[in-house]
Amino acid sequence: xxxxxxxxxxxxxxxxxxxxxxxxxxxxxxxxxxxxxxxxxxxxxxxxxxxxxxxxxxxxxxxxxxxxxxxxxxxxxxxxxxxxxxxxxxxxxxxxxxxx
Amino acid sequence: xxxxxxxxxxxxxxxxxxxxxxxxxxxxxxxxxxxxxxxxxxxxxxxxxxxxxxxxxxxxxxxxxxxxxxxxxxxxxxxxxxxxxxxxxxxxxxxxxxxxxxxxxxxxxxxxxxxxxxxxxxxxxxxxxxxxxxxxxxxxxxxxxxxxxxxxxxxxxxxxxxxxxxxxxxxxxxxxxxxxxxxxxxxxxxxxxxxxxxxxxxxxxxxxxxxxxxxxxxxxxxxxxxxxxxxxxxxxxxxxxxxxxxxxxxxxxxxxxxxxxxxxxxxxxxxxxxxxxxxxxxxxxxxxxxxxxxxxxxxxxxxxxxxxxxxxxxxxxxxxxxxxxxxxxxxxxxxxxxxxxxxxxxxxxxxxxxxxxxxxxxxxxxxxxxxxxxxxxxxxxxxxxxxxxxxxxxxxxxx
Amino acid sequence: xxxxxxxxxxxxxxxxxxxxxxxxxxxxxxxxxxxxxxxxxxxxxxxxxxxxxxxxxxxxxxxxxxxxxxxxxxxxxxxxxxxxxxxxxxxxxxxxxxxxxxxxxxxxxxxxxxxxxxxxxxxxxxxxxxxxxxxxxxxxxxxxxxxxxxxxxxxxxxxxxxxxxxxxxxxxxxxxxxxxxxxxxxxxxxxxxxxxxxxxxxxxxxxxxxxxxxxxxxxxxxxxxxxxxxxxxxxxxxxxxxxxxxxxxxxxxxxxxxxxxxxxxxxxxxxxxxxxxxxxxxxxxxxxxxxxxxxxxxxxxxxxxxxxxxxxx
Numbered sequence: 001x002x003x004x005x006x007x008x009x010x011x012x013x014x015x016x017x018x019x020x021x022x023x024x025x026x027x028x029x030x031x032x033x034x035x036x037x038x039x040x041x042x043x044x045x046x047x048x049x050x051x052x053x054x055x056x057x058x059x060x061x062x063x064x065x066x067x068x069x070x071x072x073x074x075x076x077x078x079x080x081x082x083x084x085x086x087x088x089x090x091x092x093x094x095x096x097x098x099x100x
Numbered sequence: 101x102x103x104x105x106x107x108x109x110x111x112x113x114x115x116x117x118x119x120x121x122x123x124x125x126x127x128x129x130x131x132x133x134x135x136x137x138x139x140x141x142x143x144x145x146x147x148x149x150x151x152x153x154x155x156x157x158x159x160x161x162x163x164x165x166x167x168x169x170x171x172x173x174x175x176x177x178x179x180x181x182x183x184x185x186x187x188x189x190x191x192x193x194x195x196x197x198x199x200x201x202x203x204x205x206x207x208x209x210x211x212x213x214x215x216x217x218x219x220x221x222x223x224x225x226x227x228x229x230x231x232x233x234x235x236x237x238x239x240x241x242x243x244x245x246x247x248x249x250x251x252x253x254x255x256x257x258x259x260x261x262x263x264x265x266x267x268x269x270x271x272x273x274x275x276x277x278x279x280x281x282x283x284x285x286x287x288x289x290x291x292x293x294x295x296x297x298x299x300x301x302x303x304x305x306x307x308x309x310x311x312x313x314x315x316x317x318x319x320x321x322x323x324x325x326x327x328x329x330x331x332x333x334x335x336x337x338x339x340x341x342x343x344x345x346x347x348x349x350x351x352x353x354x355x356x357x358x359x360x361x362x363x364x365x366x367x368x369x370x371x372x373x374x375x376x377x378x379x380x381x382x383x384x385x386x387x388x389x390x391x392x393x394x395x396x397x398x399x400x401x402x403x404x405x406x407x408x409x410x411x412x413x414x415x416x417x418x419x420x421x422x423x424x425x426x427x428x429x430x431x432x433x434x435x436x437x438x439x440x441x442x443x444x445x446x447x448x449x450x451x452x453x454x455x456x457x458x459x460x461x462x463x464x465x466x467x468x469x470x471x472x473x474x475x476x477x478x479x480x481x482x483x484x485x486x487x488x489x490x491x492x493x494x495x496x497x498x499x
Numbered sequence: 500x501x502x503x504x505x506x507x508x509x510x511x512x513x514x515x516x517x518x519x520x521x522x523x524x525x526x527x528x529x530x531x532x533x534x535x536x537x538x539x540x541x542x543x544x545x546x547x548x549x550x551x552x553x554x555x556x557x558x559x560x561x562x563x564x565x566x567x568x569x570x571x572x573x574x575x576x577x578x579x580x581x582x583x584x585x586x587x588x589x590x591x592x593x594x595x596x597x598x599x600x601x602x603x604x605x606x607x608x609x610x611x612x613x614x615x616x617x618x619x620x621x622x623x624x625x626x627x628x629x630x631x632x633x634x635x636x637x638x639x640x641x642x643x644x645x646x647x648x649x650x651x652x653x654x655x656x657x658x659x660x661x662x663x664x665x666x667x668x669x670x671x672x673x674x675x676x677x678x679x680x681x682x683x684x685x686x687x688x689x690x691x692x693x694x695x696x697x698x699x700x701x702x703x704x705x706x707x708x709x710x711x712x713x714x715x716x717x718x719x720x721x722x723x724x725x726x727x728x729x730x731x732x733x734x735x736x737x738x739x740x741x742x743x744x745x746x747x748x749x750x751x752x753x754x755x756x757x758x759x760x761x762x763x764x765x766x767x768x769x770x771x772x773x774x775x776x777x778x779x780x781x782x783x784x785x786x787x788x789x790x791x792x793x794x795x796x797x798x799x800x801x802x803x804x805x806x807x808x809x810x811x812x
Binding site: 031 | 505507509520524536559561568698699736
């Protein structure tokens, strides 16, 4: 039986946890939000972005989605605000702003 | 049709492995279990089975690889003894906590030091709290039969736990005795195909094994594992019943030998049960009311059932082929007495340590044990509650 | 001729989901994402993982960041565990219990602790037996998960919590072990050393070769750790560039026994450029410690010359 991650939380009775704490599902961490860790936030200036995509592979948190060869806006539910993307952007199209 | 043959315990288990033809076997040689992977490799080399054998570089890796292959959806096993089992210790816990129904055939040998290759149960007993089901054999026939029952127990939906099938090093593993084998087809039908529901190699249905878990889940997971071990007791009996139908041989959690009216019982495990039974037969001829309880399933520990079986006797000799170094006796000594107490069976017990590192255990020594029990009850002669058998001692100084 | 296109590669569906608990700016997951992008979309994978930062943070029950099947077993046995998985694949294929058109690839990740040190035997065994798998070491040069203790991958003079700099100590006393060479000496079909470069071409092509070369392959990827190395977190790409340009971390591959240099700096930068950015080497820049930097430079030079020699044969 496939696991529904939404049915498991720290109040779940032992009978309803998965056998051996295995997860019979992939990629369930996307339902855990790490965005609240941020102390500074990347902001994309679309007018400056040349879609070179150099920012996409350097994100440790898979937070720069690429669709049809173009990057989209940040996944703020998960972005931890490390600032690597802003540092690699050759066009200053990503600005780190204080706070969340 | 049963096939009558003569085989050593290792040959019998290797023969059973060939008949079951599991998918993957990683193994590393260690005396006295080495013959098992050798024989399996030979069967494979001659095309008599098609298990994938992995000649790993250590026992830690053999259990690690077995966990990997089992999680991947392949019926897996390994074999080891002594220090090999000790090296696996961390992985034994993971096999059980990850709920992997794999099988380990253990040929019991003492743990170092000193290094010694002969039999006692310190290896198996050292792994007694790792979450494995442990089944001990008296002889080659039982080693063969227990192996064939192992996967149906391990893979049962109520269980999903690993099973350790144990036989005594050299005494059973290397001594050639008569045996009744079953036909290949009968064994294959009994064990069946392995059809796990969830596994790593299930296309399009990924799973994740071996998480980090915060306390809020870890305690619940451990309880679930314990429940599975408790439930396995019933499954072990069901599988034994099914096995009796195809073999005519009856198995339970333990065997009771001439205990119906026994005043004195020896509780023992493994090959030495044969010695104890011989002594009981001799003593019965002299009118002594003595019997043997041979423990087959050590994990899950059948405390309640044992307490009931012992409740009618006056005294029991609890025989440990293992020293616990707890200053208070052996593992069976601790667990049996706690089982008796909790079930309010207040009989006398004496815990004997015997046969360490291959020390002989003789019929005469069994006579002495029963004499001591009788003397304790009939004549009020106190017996040391925890003592060694067959140990050389300095003569007591003369008065 | 390479036809690498970052645009095309980045278009592939992500195989490492967000929501894992690695530190902000961690190098390890940058490496994981890059390796997984080298998989063909149609191919499935089983990922192995040694205990370490990556494991405790990427599968924290009930949240797995892995879109593919994943197994963590223990610290020292990622090689052996994946050996078992890969062998199971062979067994199930042989017995017809897996559809013929399904292909699985086997990739395991371990930190330098789980790879260079405690997992070294298990790795060596798996490589020697030739399982069709890739072992990826994400090398951040110390036991970061337990709090920055030295490993055999830690460079000389690094300040770690078990080689702390003090009045009687200049940090770690020994040079780092050259693991890529050691695994190459197992005569496996493919070994490569890499790190992050601007467009990730080097890492991508090496990961692809490792995944699609039959047999046991090994990748050693330098993945800076902002906590342990104490550099300015956003500067990870600069740190990697300096590691390569100073020849501290040369990019090379050993393809079926043939050593090939992947990149030769036009002008080799002095090692200070790499060291200066990192707090773990701060003490080397105190007056009077010039000889320590000179020794560090001498070791980098010696290893670089040795690599050039191997690649010239």
